[in-house]
Amino acid sequence: MAEVAQSNVELLEWPKKDNHRFLHVVYRVGDLDRTIKFYTEVFGMKLLRKRDVPEEKYTNAFLGFGPEQTNFVVELTYNYGVTSYDIGTGFGHFSIATPDVYKFVENVRAKGGVVTREPALFGDTVYAFVKDPDGYVFDIVQKASTPEPLCHIMFRVGDLDRTIKFYEKALGLKLVKKFDIPQEKITLAIIGYGEEPERVVFELLYNYGVTEYTKGNAYAQVAIGTDDVYKSAEVVKIVTQELGGKITRQPGPIPGINTKITSFLDPDGWKIVLVDNQDFLKELE
Secondary structure (H helix, E strand, C coil): CHHHHHHHHHHCCHHHHCCCEEEEEEEECCCHHHHHHHHHHHHCCEEEEEEEEHHHCEEEEEEECCCCCCCCEEEEEEECCCCCCCCCCCEEEEEEEECCHHHHHHHHHHCCCEEEEEEEEECCEEEEEEECCCCCEEEEEECCCCCCCEEEEEEECCCHHHHHHHHHHHHCCEEEEEEEEHHHCEEEEEEECCCCCCCCEEEEEEECCCCCCCCCCCEEEEEEEECCHHHHHHHHHHHHHHHCCEEEEEEEECCCCCCEEEEEECCCCCEEEEEEHHHHHHHCC
16 A cells, blocks of 8 residues: 555656646537637637547537647637537636737627627726637737747636645646635635646636536537556546546557547536547647
8 A cells, every 4th residue: 555655645746747838628519610700800810720520420620829739729629510519607707818909899890790898997907808600709908929828727616725735736737826805795816827828827716606617518628648648547546536526538549640648627617628648749740
């Protein structure tokens, strides 16, 4: 037993050494061409690649502000014949950094987008909120420049300290900042491999007294790179036994693609897919 315990201690050091990078976020849309048009014309993203999988009746499109080899991107999924989805109460929003929020919002409005919050100063930064055609919310934040314009994902959790601990131990994410807003009865935590907007981060939101949320069927998962999916899966297995969550796909290659992955749910049921870094780069060749 002592040897097993020591082995686990050594294994839990792996996420601190691993080369993690946020690769893409996956979610479903009801009209792929409409969303591509909106993201390219309104958000300024580029269509990076598109693939149709008729045998499984879906089409994917990858869009972002830079190449997948270096940037965090969105992977949109269109399932044949499905025109709408339920986003649920748990998912919050994405964030896009831009040098001029006011100009960005005017372009959104001119192209038929929905502005849900006009640009305003919050602290020392200008923010605005807009919705895409499928109802996904985007927080537009003013930054002079950034290598990662698509810079964060926010979702709600039922036990903030547990979730922070889970991601620190399972994926080596670090707490960037945490702050309480009692007048709104919420606590926020930012976790990442560096600070936003230079690096992509998760924004975790805890509403006082709320422990569960609906997931809907729209938002799917986040993919994160790893140098060893097998070792990473072993770490996640240990952490889920302590803090909750579960492995949903054992580590191994995807049939037909041969990219090695593993996937799991965190304690709140949010899905993470870990992708072998070298296999991912080969997939893009």
